[in-house]
Amino acid sequence: MIPDTVFSALSTVLEGRISRSKHDLEHHGRSETWFPLTLPDAVAYPQTTAEVSQMMKICHAHDIPVIGFGAGTSLEGQTLATEGGLVVDFSRMDRVLRINDADMDAVVQPGLTREALNLELRTTGLMFPVDPGANASLGGMAMTRASGTTAVRYGTMRDNVLGLEVVLADGTVIHTGTRARKSSAGYDLTALFVGSEGTLGLVTEMTLRLHGQPEAISAAVCSFAELGPAVEAVIATIQAGLPMARIEFLDTRSVEAVNLYSGSHFPLRPHLFVEFHGSEAAVAEQAALFGEIVRDFGGSDFDRATKAEDRSALWTMRHHAYWACLALRKGAKAVVTDICVPISRLAAAVEETAADIAASSIDGPILGHVGDGNFHAILLVDPEDAGEIAEAKRLAARMADRALAHGGTVTGEHGIGIGKKPLMEAEHGGGWAVMGQIKAALDPKNILNPGKLVR
Amino acid sequence: MIPDTVFSALSTVLEGRISRSKHDLEHHGRSETWFPLTLPDAVAYPQTTAEVSQMMKICHAHDIPVIGFGAGTSLEGQTLATEGGLVVDFSRMDRVLRINDADMDAVVQPGLTREALNLELRTTGLMFPVDPGANASLGGMAMTRASGTTAVRYGTMRDNVLGLEVVLADGTVIHTGTRARKSSAGYDLTALFVGSEGTLGLVTEMTLRLHGQPEAISAAVCSFAELGPAVEAVIATIQAGLPMARIEFLDTRSVEAVNLYSGSHFPLRPHLFVEFHGSEAAVAEQAALFGEIVRDFGGSDFDRATKAEDRSALWTMRHHAYWACLALRKGAKAVVTDICVPISRLAAAVEETAADIAASSIDGPILGHVGDGNFHAILLVDPEDAGEIAEAKRLAARMADRALAHGGTVTGEHGIGIGKKPLMEAEHGGGWAVMGQIKAALDPKNILNPGKLVR
Structure with missing residues (x-):
């Protein structure tokens, strides 16, 4: 719950761009996959870094959970306010701030979508190639370390984010990375924040690497x-x-x-x-x-x-x-899997998965970015049928075990959120505890997207 | 100081492979550049991860500083025991553990040098291209996020380390990354440890990305x-x-x-x-x-x-x-600079630097990996002449300011150690404090390479 006094302080900072309307809460409480509707307490629409910083200071003082939201296309419940609190919708921070043709980079706000950026780049001879399919926000893509169809050639968000402006849990604004193509100046904070799913800070500005449009x-x-x-x-x-x-x-x-x-x-x-x-x-x-x-x-x-x-x-x-897969069955939702294995193990991993699905009662088309060793089974379930969801989750868990047995990862590009959290221990062992230590150090009050990714 | 009882416990774990001989201490107390001889209290030569873990547990219990050492080719005093303690020399952990031809990766121990790995790969059609010039150890290269002449094509250690085995401050062994080509499973711990200069853990095993030998x-x-x-x-x-x-x-x-x-x-x-x-x-x-x-x-x-x-x-x-530059002046040592700027600013940065050196009393050849926007001035000094060292450091500081003004970084590939620590605040601002928080969370006793990189 957000007390009325806090809501009104936030409203002052945001000049009224904060809402508790049913429509706003429901729009930001939905998931693209099987997770049930989860309403936040309020939705904020900041327009500047200064607003985000002020807002964070208030939430920090009052222990209000804060969840970043881009285009809402994440698949593991990353944007759901499972512990209530404030969803921060970045759709009004969607500008291209600078395009540096000569250095092939661009500075953008996090709410900008990848398609909007490429529209802007059309006449420059440059492009931003990372393509997860959905017209996701670039901030969201950075936060889930997204990739997609072109990663086999151009890399993932790990490879294409040069620097970030981040608002930390207490409202402090920091800058990571530079516009230089490489650096060895200390810990790679850019790489730490990319893939952190909003649990360590809110991204308010990003420097992206661009590529030449192919001839x-x-x-x-x-x-x-x-x-x-x-x-x-x-x-x-x-x-x-x-x-x-x-x-x-x-x-x-x-x-x-x-x-x-x-x-x-x-x-x-x-x-x-x-x-x-x-x-x-x-x-x-x-x-x-x-x-x-x-x-x-x-x-x-x-x-x-x-x-x-x-x-x-x-x-x-x-x-x-x-x-298209969802439409195979009316009213179906999906438990989406996302394993990624070394390329030499890809055939075995796909065939074992296909056989496992065939032997189950679940309909599960398989498709994916196989050049990276990454593929998905879209496990179709009736969202009202707990038995089906349980069976799909068992199939997903076996896929994850298979990925690890083949030397791979439980998620190539969708991230952890709440959906894949039960798999973290198996993939990382003691490394998961280290992630928890980093989280506790940077967000000791656990207000940044609580309940996601770390224990 | 390492008390005799602790030395003897370490000696038991290491089966005698620990030394306090003048020769060993001096060999590990030297720097390639202008830093004065700095003797550690002892030098350990572990052969297995288990030994490193046992050793760390003892040092952790007794607050003994622990400094990793590969080939000793770092340029910013990264391996100097400035607060005393134990230098861990990885030269006896230098094996290639596995080469996976089909997946183009290799698992190696940290003491292996890049030349030794490439010798091993000669007949496979594969190569490990990262080339900092010196025949550095691969562990050391990972820890300084090294790059060199080929980064313009093949990337730096950031791009070519897929996973690590790390012994943490308390002796816990963790594994980061997988053999898959991408992952979005939580914080990118591999990227966090690469470039951490031994301040967060000791690397005991690494999975490296290989590349095809060009036709x-x-x-x-x-x-x-x-x-x-x-x-x-x-x-x-x-x-x-x-x-x-x-x-x-x-x-x-x-x-x-x-x-x-x-x-x-x-x-x-x-x-x-x-x-x-x-x-x-x-x-x-x-x-x-x-x-x-x-x-x-x-x-x-x-x-x-x-x-x-x-x-x-x-x-x-x-x-x-x-x-060759050092040999220009008998007995000279070097203050080595390493700035990296966006490529469009390279000409300005090089010309301003050349003019600044020309106007000084210091001899300073300029050379570098300009395809990345990275170049070095080798500022030659008489190591006994405090005035010369001070003037070289002023030139270096102005180069660093210049790099930042051009949107670049104070170090493209040499890292921070003690030499570039005074530049961290200017480059990172509040981000440096975040690095300190991470350090404190993972090494609360500050025994891993204390005095380097973080405040």
């Missing part, structure tokens, strides 16, 4: 008779060092979902969706080499989509795949 | 009439997106030093030493494009050294440049 882009689709050879072809592609810009896997059930949802007519077989970036010559060479590998593994011929609209249609289908 | 390698040297156009050529090269494997700048005084030291006959003009990696065709294309840029800036034609022995001779000269 040529070509996308392609191919299919395989079986899941095994499709994944083996990915492994061979990565091991050959082919600089794929995207290499996405969809199993037969995912393809079926996409066809139903997007009106496409892909054959009901496991598919790879790929993209090549480079000079005209490089793209042609990459496509030819990839074609040879696909043939070696018995895959279909593929047509290259070099026209922008065809590529766009393809990636829109891929980006809607999550919604 | 073709070609090196080249070119010179310019003036410093300005040489640096402008670098900026144009980076902004053109040319994937240089190395691009090194040497000013006229550095070239003079190299000629005197290595018997070479480079013209006394500012030089660029470069290297291209890729397929035969790609290397030829890169060299041609680079040649055009060099001509645009009035540089000399260059001969490509495609033969391995010619390249090797070239990079040996570059790697010996620090010693």
Whole structure:
């Protein structure tokens, strides 16, 4: 609960941009996945770093939990106010502050979405390539260490955030990183905050690394008779060092979902969706080499989509795949899994997972960013059926065990939130306690996104 | 001081591999740069993680400072026992534990040097490219977040350490990271420990990312009439997106030093030493494009050294440049600077620095990894002359101010140790206090490399 006097102090700082309306609370209490509606006590809409700092000072003095919110596209309940408190919606801090063409970096506010940034960059010859599918806010992407379809070529948020402005638990404002391409000046605070899910501070400004728009882009689709050879072809592609810009896997059930949802007519077989970036010559060479590998593994011929609209249609289908999977069953919600394994173990991990799902009562399409060794099973459940949720969670837990047994991680890109917290001990052992020590040192009152990520 | 009873308990754990001999203390009390001899109380030579853990428990119980030591090539006094205590020399933990060809990673012990690892990798088609010049230990490189000549292409230790085994202050052993290529499972502890200079834990095992040996390698040297156009050529090269494997700048005084030291006959003009990696065709294309840029800036034609022995001779000269500079003045030691700025500010930063040195009484060749915006002035001083040291430090402080004014960092790759500690507040402001909080949380007794990096 936020006492009325505190609410009114916050309202003064925010010049009235704070709400307790049912609509606002419900909008910020929802999750994209299976977590139940969880209402915060209030929602704030700051416009400046100074406001965020003042707001934090008040919440710190009164022990009010504070939860950052970007576009609300996280999948593990990261933005849910499970202990009540104030959700801070950054949608009004969504400006591009500076684009430094010559140094290929940009300074932005956290509420800016990745699509809005790329729109702004269109005429500069530069782009921000990290693409988790959803039009997430860049602040949210940094906080979950997001990645997505292009990480195989351009890296994750870990690699593409150069610096941050952060408001700490007590309202102190700090700056991490610089615009230089490297530094060895002490602890890498930027890397510590990226992926911290709002538990160590609220990001109010970010310096992002940009990349040159490729001279040529070509996308392609191919299919395989079986899941095994499709994944083996990915492994061979990565091991050959082919600089794929995207290499996405969809199993037969995912393809079926996409066809139903997007009106496409892909054959009901496991598919790879790929993209090549480079000079005209490089793209042609990459496509030819990839074609040879696909043939070696018995895959279909593929047509290259070099026209922008065809590529766009393809990636829109891929980006809607999550919604397509959900639409397979009316009223379903999803327990989403996100394991990532060393590339040599990818085929085993995918096949074991497919067999486990097949042997269960759960419908679970499998798809993912296989160039990184990262894939998802979208486990469809009736959100009212505790038995189904329990079974899906058991499948998810076995996937996590499998990831660790293969030398991988329980989450490649979705983060921990509340959904994956039970898996942290198994992945990190004593390292999880170290995370807790860092959390306690930086937020001794435990007001920053309490209940998430750490014990 | 280490009490005799504690020494003898440590000796039991280490089966006698602990020494207080003058030779051992002096060897571990020396610095590569201007810091005075600083003797530890004892030197330990552990062979296993279990020994390191047992040793830490004893030191923790008795408040004995513990300082990690690899090859002793750090430049900011990182390994000096400024508060006494035990130096832990990792030279007997120098094995390659596993090479995973298919996943392009290797698990190694921290005392292994980068050259020894690459020797081991020779026949695998893989390499570990991070190259700070000195044959440093990989543990030491991780702890200073080292980089060097190849970072422009392959990244720094930040990008090439996938995971760590760390012994904490109380002897607890934790594991960070996985063998997967990405993860969003909580705080990035690997990134926190990389660059922590032994102040948060002792690394006992590391998982490193490997890269494919390029099909073709070609090196080249070119010179310019003036410093300005040489640096402008670098900026144009980076902004053109040319994937240089190395691009090194040497000013006229550095070239003079190299000629005197290595018997070479480079013209006394500012030089660029470069290297291209890729397929035969790609290397030829890169060299041609680079040649055009060099001509645009009035540089000399260059001969490509495609033969391995010619390249090797070239990079040996570059790697010996620090010693070559020291040899310019008999008995001199160096105050080494290491600023790194956004590439668009590189020419200004180098020219301002050159002018500042020229106006001083100090001899200071300038050279560096300019593709990253990183360069060094080697400020030569008589180690007995406090006035000279003070003047060199004033020059270094002005370089640091300049780096920050240009949006850069006071140290691109050498780290903080004791030498750059006075610059931390200016670079990080409140962020330095956050580093101190993390240090206090993980090492409340302040026994891990006390006096370094944090306040």
